[in-house]
Amino acid sequence: MVNESPDNILETIKLYTYYPIRSGNPFGKRRSVRAVDDVSIKVPRGKTLAVVGESGCGKTTLARTLLLLTPSTTGDVIFNGVNILKTKMNPKKLYREMQMVFQDPDSSLDPRVKIKDSIAEPLRLLEGMNKEKVADRVAELLTAVGLSAEHGDRLPAHLSGGQKQRVAIARAIAPQPKLVILDEPTSALDASVQAQILTLLIDLQRKFNLTYILITHNIAVAEYLSDIMAVMYAGNLVEYGPTNEIISKPRHPYTITLISSAPIPNPWKRNLLGIEIKGEVPSAINPPSGCKFHPRCPYAEKTCTDLNPSLDNISANHYVACHFVEKTA
Amino acid sequence: MSDQPILSIKDLTISYETKSGVVLAVDRTNLDIGQNTFIAVVGESGCGKSTLALSIIGLLSMPPAKINSGIMEYKSVNLLTLDPNQRRGYRGTEIAMIFQEPLTSLNPVYRVGDQIAEAVMVREMRKGSNSAPSTETDVMQKVYSTKATYLPSRIPKQRRGLTKLLRNEIIQALKLVRIADAEQVIERYPFELSGGMRQRIMIAMALAEKPALLIADEPTTALDVTTQAQVLKLMKELMNEVRTSILLITHDLAVASQVADRIIVMYAGDVVEDANVYDLFSEPLHPYSKGLLACIPSGSKDKTTLNPIPGTVPDLRHPPTGCKFASRCPHVMKICHEKPPPLIENKSNHRVACFLYGE
Numbered sequence: 159m160v161n162e163s164p165d166n167i168l169e170t171i172k173l174y175t176y177y178p179i180r181s182g183n184p185f186g187k188r189r190s191v192r193a194v195d196d197v198s199i200k201v202p203r204g205k206t207l208a209v210v211g212e213s214g215c216g217k218t219t220l221a222r223t224l225l226l227l228t229p230s231t232t233g234d235v236i237f238n239g240v241n242i243l244k245t246k247m248n249p250k251k252l253y254r255e256m257q258m259v260f261q262d263p264d265s266s267l268d269p270r271v272k273i274k275d276s277i278a279e280p281l282r283l284l285e286g287m288n289k290e291k292v293a294d295r296v297a298e299l300l301t302a303v304g305l306s307a308e309h310g311d312r313l314p315a316h317l318s319g320g321q322k323q324r325v326a327i328a329r330a331i332a333p334q335p336k337l338v339i340l341d342e343p344t345s346a347l348d349a350s351v352q353a354q355i356l357t358l359l360i361d362l363q364r365k366f367n368l369t370y371i372l373i374t375h376n377i378a379v380a381e382y383l384s385d386i387m388a389v390m391y392a393g394n395l396v397e398y399g400p401t402n403e404i405i406s407k408p409r410h411p412y413t414i415t416l417i418s419s420a421p422i423p424n425p426w427k428r429n430l431l432g433i434e435i436k437g438e439v440p441s442a443i444n445p446p447s448g449c450k451f452h453p454r455c456p457y458a459e460k461t462c463t464d465l466n467p468s469l470d471n472i473s474a475n476h477y478v479a480c481h482f483v484e485k486t487a
Numbered sequence: 488m489s490d491q492p493i494l495s496i497k498d499l500t501i502s503y504e505t506k507s508g509v510v511l512a513v514d515r516t517n518l519d520i521g522q523n524t525f526i527a528v529v530g531e532s533g534c535g536k537s538t539l540a541l542s543i544i545g546l547l548s549m550p551p552a553k554i555n556s557g558i559m560e561y562k563s564v565n566l567l568t569l570d571p572n573q574r575r576g577y578r579g580t581e582i583a584m585i586f587q588e589p590l591t592s593l594n595p596v597y598r599v600g601d602q603i604a605e606a607v608m609v610r611e612m613r614k615g616s617n618s619a620p621s622t623e624t625d626v627m628q629k630v631y632s633t634k635a636t637y638l639p640s641r642i643p644k645q646r647r648g649l650t651k652l653l654r655n656e657i658i659q660a661l662k663l664v665r666i667a668d669a670e671q672v673i674e675r676y677p678f679e680l681s682g683g684m685r686q687r688i689m690i691a692m693a694l695a696e697k698p699a700l701l702i703a704d705e706p707t708t709a710l711d712v713t714t715q716a717q718v719l720k721l722m723k724e725l726m727n728e729v730r731t732s733i734l735l736i737t738h739d740l741a742v743a744s745q746v747a748d749r750i751i752v753m754y755a756g757d758v759v760e761d762a763n764v765y766d767l768f769s770e771p772l773h774p775y776s777k778g779l780l781a782c783i784p785s786g787s788k789d790k791t792t793l794n795p796i797p798g799t800v801p802d803l804r805h806p807p808t809g810c811k812f813a814s815r816c817p818h819v820m821k822i823c824h825e826k827p828p829p830l831i832e833n834k835s836n837h838r839v840a841c842f843l844y845g846e
Contacts, residue, residue: 212711318799319532348531348738353782353795360788375712378741382784382793402787419716421741423783425764430716430745431723438681438714 166236167337167369168201168224173233175216175223179443191442193219194230195393198469201337201386206363206370208384208401210377210416212439215390217373221339224371225258238336254284257330261342263322267314274300274310277329284333299328302365304358320351324358331362341373356382377420381405386475389413392440392450395469399476409478409486411455449481457485492519493699493732494543494582499557501538504550508804512538512552514756517830520700520732525723527735527743527764529779530753533800536736539753540702543734544584545574562699579606583693587705589685593677599688600673603657606695663728664691665721683714690722694729701726704736719746740779744768752776755800755811758830762837772839774816810842818843 175194181187193216201207209217222228224235226242226249235243242252257280260266267276277296281287287295297307303324314322323343330338343359344352356379362368374380380387380401387404389397389412397410408414418433437454440446446453452462461481469479480486501513513535520526528536541547542554545566559566566577586592594602654673661669664687677685686706693701703722707715723746726733737743743750743764750767752760752775760773771777778796785791798815801807807814809824816823822842830840 212713320799349740349779349782350531350796351799353784353793356784357793357795377712378784381786382788382791415713419713421712421716421719421739421745423741423744423768423780423785425744425747425768428745431720433716433720435713435717438683439711 165202166200167203167238168371169236170197170199170220170224171234171236173197173220173223173235174231175219175228176231177219189443192216192393192445193442194223197233197388197390197393197395199388199395199398201369201371203336203369204363204367205385206372206383207386207388208372208374208380209388209390210374210380211390212375212416214392214439214442216393216442217375217390218341220390221258221341221371221373225256225339226252250284253280253335254333255335256337256339257333257335258339258341259323259326259330259343262346263319263326264314266326267322269314271313272310273312273314273317273325276314276325277310277332280329280332295332299332302331302362303328304354318351319347320354323347323351323355327355327358327362331366331368334366335368337369337371339371339373342375343372344379345374345376352379359383377405377417378422389416392442392445394450394466394479395477396451396479397477398469399473399478403473403476409472409476409483410451410480411457411486412451414486415454449479457482492521493562494518494520495558495560496543497558497560499539499542499559500555501535501542501547502553502555503538504553505804510803511756511806512803513542514806514827516557516756516758518751518758518761520734522699523726523730523732525726525733525735525746525748526751527737527747527749528751528753529737529740529743531738531800533755533803534753535756536753537704540584540704540734540736543700544578544582544702546578546584579609579693579698580696581698582700582702583696583698584702584704585686585689585693585706588709589682589689590677592689593685595677597676598673599675599677599680600654600657603660603673603688603692603695604653606692607653607656660691660695661688663694663725664688666691681714682710683717686710686714686718687721690718690725694725694731697729698731700732700734702734702736705738706735707742708738715742722746740783752779755803755806757811757827757840758838759812759841760837760839761830762839766834766837772833772837772844773812773841774818774843775812778815810840 173194174196176190176192179189179191181189197220209220211217219228223230230243234241238255274296277299278292281292281295296310300307300310305321305324344355347355363370372380372383384401387401388395391412397404397413404413405417408417415435418429419435421430440450448464449462449467452458467479467481469477471477472483496516496518499513499516503510503512516539530536554567557567657673658669661672666672666687707718710718722733735747747764750762750764751758752773754775760776767776771780781794782796784793796815801811801814809826810828813819813823820842828840828842830838833839833844
């Protein structure tokens with residue numbers, strides 16, 4: 159899966175991001191948190207890739223690595239045909255094409271800057287637009303995300319959580335990026351507001367032909383929004399393929415656990431009360447040997463404790479990293 | 488469900504005095520909680536669900552909060568008329584509570600075992616107060632081995648040691664919440680444990696006295712989905728083992744549907760619908776409940792479209808005179824703006840506050 163194809167706006171090849179841990183002993187063993195550990199994904203143009211997993215699985219680090227906000231350890235990220243980790247480039251040029259929406263709009267919007275100025279910032283800095291043009295574009299963007307021009311004169315404190323997230327989205331799409339990385343865009347929001355934001359994201363994607371990378375722990379949101387899904391566990395990609403295929407027939411034992419533990423709004427199907435889940439997410443500093451899921455896996459055998467399985471395809475686009483994938487067939 | 492409710496709330500109104508005005512957080516709420524039943528209170532942030540929970544356990548900080556009216560009858564005692572000392576007698580023993588973030592509920596500088604021991608200490612103190620007043624030192628001597636109490640406090644508590652009896656009691660409490668290596672866990676500090684483990688310890692502490700009612704305020708919101716599933720399953724199992732009732736406060740209708748017997752939907756301080764979980768999901772009556780159900784993403788965007796509820800929650804400093812949902816309601820009528828709809832029984836065990844279903 160290494161060859162580059164023009165259909166993919168972004169591709170990572172054997173990407174590793176480790177965070178070194180400072181230890182008190184200068185002669186001690188150097189340790190690191192293996193946040194992203196050998197991740198290769200492809201993001202087709204105009205589609206949505208959902209990266210799902212539990213806290214500490216490395217999904218946010220992956221997003222930050224793609225945006226050059228966190229330095230990678232090794233590996234390649236090919237964006238629009240350019241290897242952005244190996245080529246020296248002006249980050250401004252990259253951020254014109256690639257933008258991010260963070261989880262908590264309260265911490266990503268400056269509380270002392272008016273909404274219209276927050277949205278204008280990328281226009282001025284990345285596009286070098288002049289004042290009149292900026293004002294027009296800001297008004298246009300506010301309408302695009304379902305706010306009125308009057309909201310532009312307010313401060314973030316005067317908006318509700320959903321409105322703030324709309325502003326964050328407006329700012330992200332301001333420089334007309336090709337790819338928007340959404341890091342848990344709705345997890346700080348209430349159910350009714352979450353539905354509004356999800357609907358908005360879909361509208362914007364269709365209107366501006368955007369590609370999304372959605373980072374989320376919420377399977378229902380991932381299922382709703384995405385075309386392709388990548389499941390991460392303790393830094394590794396364990397399953398990768400079309401969303402509907404993974405949801406209807408997950409093959410990696412971890413994906414099965416993850417999907418069956420997501421509560422479904424149906425009192426007649428109480429999936430949560432039937433399942434048996436062993437153990438907890440392992441430490442990323444000292445992960446288990448071999449397959450990192452083996453201590454919790456119902457199918458684990460000796461091979462699993464020795465050897466970390468590679469991500470192999472089980473059908474054209476569906477990849478699973480499991481030694482005994484036939485057991486879940 | 489039993490006929491006789493263990494807790495019966497009538498006409499409860501709670502407001503908060505803030506700098507910018509009085510916020511009506513809970514508005515004339517009526518609620519009955521039966522024996523050994525799992526009730527979920529569902530609503531969005533600011534709907535008053537946490538205020539309601541805190542008022543039941545008596546942990547509302549007053550001021551700013553103020554209970555304007557109402558009766559809260561627990562085993563034929565009106566909790567709202569008790570003085571703080573009497574109230575304390577109910578907290579933990581009769582009504583217990585667990586919170587969203589177990590790390591802030593647990594004391595970071597005490598070992599887990601010692602924190603659970605504290606609950607036992609309090610119980611011993613209460614027992615003592617019936618006959619001869621027992622001091623804290625008396626209890627300490629009961630709880631910790633006598634000799635050890637006099638050691639200087641900088642010697643770690645573990646060395647002072649818990650008495651064997653108490654230690655066994657704590658280990659039993661931890662075993663109840665399916666903590667396998669309880670012997671090791673009681674020597675640990677909260678930061679050494681995972682989120683799921685911490686919440687289990689909170690549940691163990693809350694259920695140690697076998698309360699008749701356990702209030703759980705968003706107990707799994709800070710947890711991962713697989714851990715959430717484990718904790719919810721545990722709560723459901725323990726409810727029957729300990730024979731308690733659980734009042735689960737949650738924003739997540741999916742979670743509520745998985746575990747609750749009955750669901751109470753709150754909106755802007757009002758109970759808008761109160762129904763058996765199956766009735767609510769098969770036939771939601773209130774437009775807000777319908778809206779909430781239509782907001783939950785299920786399936787993919789190509790097959791289903793979400794129907795978000797338009798607009799936002801009204802400002803509770805200046806609530807509208809009529810139904811608070813009127814401004815967002817697709818079925819709004821003239822009467823909705825004139826007076827608030829009462830919560831009436833539409834069918835057996837299905838109550839709704841909406842003029843669509845008569846007055």
